[in-house]
Amino acid sequence: MAKSIEELKGIATQVRRDILRMVCAAKSGHPGGSMSSTDILTYLYFNQMKHNPATWTRSGKGQDMFVLSAGHLTPVYYSLLSRNGYFPVSELATFRLMGTRLQGHPSVRKELPGVFQASGSLGQGLSAAAGMALGKKMDGDPNFVYCLCGDGESEEGQIWEAGMFAVHHKLDNLIAMTDWNGKQIDGPVDEVSGIGDLAAKWEAFGWNVITADGHDFESIAKAFELATAAKGSGKPTMILFQSDMGHGVDFMAGTHKWHGSVPKPEQLEDALKQLGETPLGDF
Amino acid sequence: MKKYTDSGKKDTRSGFGAGLLEAGRANPNVVALTADLKGSLKMDAFAAEFPERFIQCGIAEANMIGAAAGLAVTGKVPFVGSFAEFVTGRVYDQIRQEVAYGNTNVKIASSHAGITLGEDGATHQTMEDIALMRALPGMVVINPCDFNQTKQATIAAAQYVGPVYLRFGRPGVPNFTDENEPFVIGKAIVMNEGKDVTLIATGHTVWEALQAAEALEAEGISAEVVDIATIKPLDVEAIVKSAKKTGCVVVAEEHNAFGGLGEAVAGALAAQCPTPVEFVNGGDRFGQSGTPSALMAAYGLDAPHIADAAKKAISRK
Numbered sequence: 001m002a003k004s005i006e007e008l009k010g011i012a013t014q015v016r017r018d019i020l021r022m023v024c025a026a027k028s029g030h031p032g033g034s035m036s037s038t039d040i041l042t043y044l045y046f047n048q049m050k051h052n053p054a055t056w057t058r059s060g061k062g063q064d065m066f067v068l069s070a071g072h073l074t075p076v077y078y079s080l081l082s083r084n085g086y087f088p089v090s091e092l093a094t095f096r097l098m099g100t101r102l103q104g105h106p107s108v109r110k111e112l113p114g115v116f117q118a119s120g121s122l123g124q125g126l127s128a129a130a131g132m133a134l135g136k137k138m139d140g141d142p143n144f145v146y147c148l149c150g151d152g153e154s155e156e157g158q159i160w161e162a163g164m165f166a167v168h169h170k171l172d173n174l175i176a177m178t179d180w181n182g183k184q185i186d187g188p189v190d191e192v193s194g195i196g197d198l199a200a201k202w203e204a205f206g207w208n209v210i211t212a213d214g215h216d217f218e219s220i221a222k223a224f225e226l227a228t229a230a231k232g233s234g235k236p237t238m239i240l241f242q243s244d245m246g247h248g249v250d251f252m253a254g255t256h257k258w259h260g261s262v263p264k265p266e267q268l269e270d271a272l273k274q275l276g277e278t279p280l281g282d283f
Numbered sequence: 284m285k286k287y288t289d290s291g292k293k294d295t296r297s298g299f300g301a302g303l304l305e306a307g308r309a310n311p312n313v314v315a316l317t318a319d320l321k322g323s324l325k326m327d328a329f330a331a332e333f334p335e336r337f338i339q340c341g342i343a344e345a346n347m348i349g350a351a352a353g354l355a356v357t358g359k360v361p362f363v364g365s366f367a368e369f370v371t372g373r374v375y376d377q378i379r380q381e382v383a384y385g386n387t388n389v390k391i392a393s394s395h396a397g398i399t400l401g402e403d404g405a406t407h408q409t410m411e412d413i414a415l416m417r418a419l420p421g422m423v424v425i426n427p428c429d430f431n432q433t434k435q436a437t438i439a440a441a442q443y444v445g446p447v448y449l450r451f452g453r454p455g456v457p458n459f460t461d462e463n464e465p466f467v468i469g470k471a472i473v474m475n476e477g478k479d480v481t482l483i484a485t486g487h488t489v490w491e492a493l494q495a496a497e498a499l500e501a502e503g504i505s506a507e508v509v510d511i512a513t514i515k516p517l518d519v520e521a522i523v524k525s526a527k528k529t530g531c532v533v534v535a536e537e538h539n540a541f542g543g544l545g546e547a548v549a550g551a552l553a554a555q556c557p558t559p560v561e562f563v564n565g566g567d568r569f570g571q572s573g574t575p576s577a578l579m580a581a582y583g584l585d586a587p588h589i590a591d592a593a594k595k596a597i598s599r600k
Contacts, residue, residue, distance in 0.1 A: 061357070067353075108385055117356055124349045125349075126349075127348070127352075128349045130346070131350035131361075132357055135359055139357065157345070158377075165341070165346050165350060
């Protein structure tokens with residue numbers, strides 16, 4: 001059942017709490033991009049994707065599929081998978097610990113429900129998602145394949161190879177998303193290796209391009225509505241979600257410094273206070 | 284010694300093409316991808332019979348590996364084909380993450396492998412690919428020796444569930460194995476029984492090893508010839524058994540000195556049955572332009588070099 005915007009906001013707050021508590025417990029991980037993509041993925045997993053954790057299989061038959069091409073965003077990914085019932089929320093406490101199913105980057109080796117493909121080495125997930133979308137087309141499976149890329153990740157040449165492939169093979173069941181937070185590990189994307197006008201680039205590659213506010217659930221909802229409506233056009237869709245790295249906590253927002261570093265205990269306390277508690281409860 | 288007859292020179296890549304077509308007929312989930320090398324990979328017949336299952340990827344190998352992995356996740360059995368260098372070294376990390384670590388049922392069809400690619404020269408001649416693929420956890424590495432064996436190996440690869448690296452070549456070479464012999468992954472094939480020296484070979488060097496064994500026989504030396512068509516998992520039992528019998532070993536491969544069959548055999552023997560081993564390989568070198576046969580001779584990979592290595596191995600017993 002679709003969640004209201006108020007409910008989504010509450011879930012997103014809990015997911016951000018999960019992200020921070022996971023990376024602080026593990027003393028490692030990537031909170032910044034997890035927090036910029038929290039609202040997008042919260043909407044995707046609660047209101048958009050056709051999926052059923054109870055009948056999930058890696059083949060994705062009869063359901064929508066999702067690939068986390070920006071594989072370092074496991075905190076937000078695992079939080080949402082558990083909050084959807086793929087595995088117990090309590091398992092979030094094992095993130096990055098020896099023997100865990102919740103590897104630093106997504107793994108299929110531990111048979112974690114909800115994970116379709118390994119990722120982490122950047123630039124590859126969009127190709128895998130395109131292959132899945134093509135597989136669905138060949139099988140007459142009408143469902144979608146979603147894929148989240150980073151904007152820094154778009155510096156990888158393979159992203160653009162996949163861009164050409166998806167258009168050539170008319171994969172209008174592929175909905176890619178870019179978490180366009182403008183930051184990467186070494187600094188602002190424009191300073192590290194500018195990617196220019198992403199919308200113009202994807203349009204030039206022949207994609208259906210939608211730009212949306214990655215922190216406004218109405219804007220997110222509209223973007224997905226347009227994306228799914230493009231099925232039949234023969235074009236894959238790229239949604240460019242403008243977002244802020246570290247969104248939701250004042251000292252983390254808008255800087256690349258929290259891409260892959262973790263708050264100190266007193267900073268965590270401050271961050272959790274800012275976010276506030278939710279009825280869902282912490283893991 | 285056992286007689287092998289060349290039924291007419293054929294390229295092993297055509298064996299792949301024939302096997303792919305048969306595998307495609309047997310299993311509707313078999314699909315084929317290439318990066319603008321459909322003709323070179325002998326995928327034409329498959330593409331003509333199953334146009335909807337042939338996926339042209341253009342000159343974009345990295346994306347091709349990822350797309351194949353995605354197709355495999357949905358239940359397809361993808362064969363991705365290009366020249367050996369471009370489906371190994373060029374895309375090592377894609378194979379590592381999407382195929383090996385991702386544990387997807389992708390078959391890497393690697394043509395024009397080794398020095399016998401010939402005239403195109405070193406940019407296209409990989410002699411490092413076996414090392415790269417062997418190093419990946421769980422990767423099966425197959426290097427069949429002629430048209431018939433390549434066809435059967437392709438069919439076996441399609442039936443096997445898991446990542447496979449299938450290596451074959453460009454030039455016409457003798458076709459001498461039984462066309463109806465099913466390929467068993469992981470099993471060494473004793474081509475000729477002997478008692479003085481074991482000649483272990485893979486791919487194009489199997490025929491060379493058989494020629495060397497004939498030449499040695501004329502000199503009164505009895506050579507056992509073992510075809511290691513599956514380099515990983517290695518049939519250590521068969522290798523140790525033969526080494527115990529003959530007391531010395533030659534390993535011949537169309538690969539450089541590092542990380543290929545030679546080091547795999549030496550490692551196994553060092554652990555289980557220390558035996559003198561001589562290595563016939565491309566050394567620490569890149570290739571160069573030339574005809575396949577001239578290159579095999581120049582890089583020391585042909586029958587005379589294998590026979591010389593056998594005598595050296597025997598002298599070390």
